[in-house]
Amino acid sequence: MTELLVVRPGALTTVQDRGRPGYAHLGVPRSGALDTAAFALANRLVGNPPDAAALETTLDGTGLLALAPTVVAVTGAPCSVRVSGRPAAWGAAVRLPAGAELEVGPAESGLRGYVAVRGGLAVPPVLGSRSADLLSGLGPPVLSAGMRLPVGPAGPDPVPWADVCGLPGPPAELLLPLRPGPRADWFAPASLAGLWRAEFRVSARSNRIGLRTEAGPPLVRARSGELPSEGMVLGAVQVPPDGLPVVFLADHPVTGGYPVVGVVPPGPALDAAAQARPGTPVRFLRSR
Structure with missing residues (x-):
């Protein structure tokens, strides 16, 4: 072999x-x-x-x-x-x-x-x-x-002209479409409205588990208390007590107890998140 x-x-x-x-x-x-x-x-x-x-x-x-x-x-x-x-x-x-x-x-x-x-x-x-x-x-x-x-058994010869157009380069600014919910109602309406205008930065504490943000305005809760642990999906945006969103990536836990303000759908935006270095500006765009 x-x-x-x-x-x-x-x-x-x-x-x-x-x-x-x-x-x-x-x-x-x-x-x-x-x-x-x-x-x-x-x-x-x-x-x-x-x-x-x-x-x-x-x-x-x-x-x-x-x-x-x-x-x-x-x-x-x-x-x-x-x-x-x-x-x-x-x-x-x-x-x-x-x-x-x-x-x-x-x-x-x-x-x-x-x-x-x-x-x-x-x-x-x-x-x-x-x-x-x-x-x-x-x-x-x-x-x-x-x-x-x-290494496994080789397949057919590679196609030399495959994908000559390539892919987009790493982002200078990370734009993440966000579908609100399921816990958007846990946040003050004014703070939630400000999310679409806010600019965050990718934190150096990010890893394969999640992209952490910093430097933006913290999201303010409308209610106190704790949520029971509930299922998390790829792209879920959880908001811990510091109010700064965390975007769950491939190695994320399957449950969590902090409210999820929305979900970034799988696709090009999460691929771009994988390439965003610490300090990269991050904006959330309201999506349906």
Whole structure:
């Protein structure tokens, strides 16, 4: 079986696929790649099926040694790509000879990159998914130096002209459509109305669990007391006691006790949230 040897793991590199939906009733988060479009593009470029597992890097890339010939593609946050010291293409299929070292450099903008390998990463699945879940600890561990990553059987040759138009770059301003509810009535009407005019910033405390905001006007409650824990979905915007919204991402808990002011629907906005660096301005746009 083809393997990749981890030479440089990077700050936080995990194996991700499309996640493990359908287990919230057991307390298991969905998990999966945060930037779903960039993840899907990486797999298409190497000829993989859309659910093949790939690597998700965070900020400073990773380094891998090919122990057999293979094909890889790097997408997501723009970065330098080198093969045994020579420049290679970002956002395209790249052939690695046996013994070649792939160096995925630091993100030049954005936050998260995706490294797909032809055949997909064949780590053992857990509940039908190969995704690493940082909240529950399910799935493969975070990459470390010396780890060997098994690669599945290669599929058809990549299509060289696939996706030549690419994807939007990381956001200079994060605009999040927000469908109000189910607990919008827990907030003062004037404060809720001001949400659509407010500007927040992405907090450095953000992670795969949630995008935390800072610097904006706190949302003021209209009622006190506590909510019983209730189910949370991807994109739910929960408001903790400090009044600053938190957007739940792929590794979010399945229940929560703070009121949810609204939900950001899955799609391009949550993909952009995956690439928003700390300090990026955030605005919520009222949506239906």
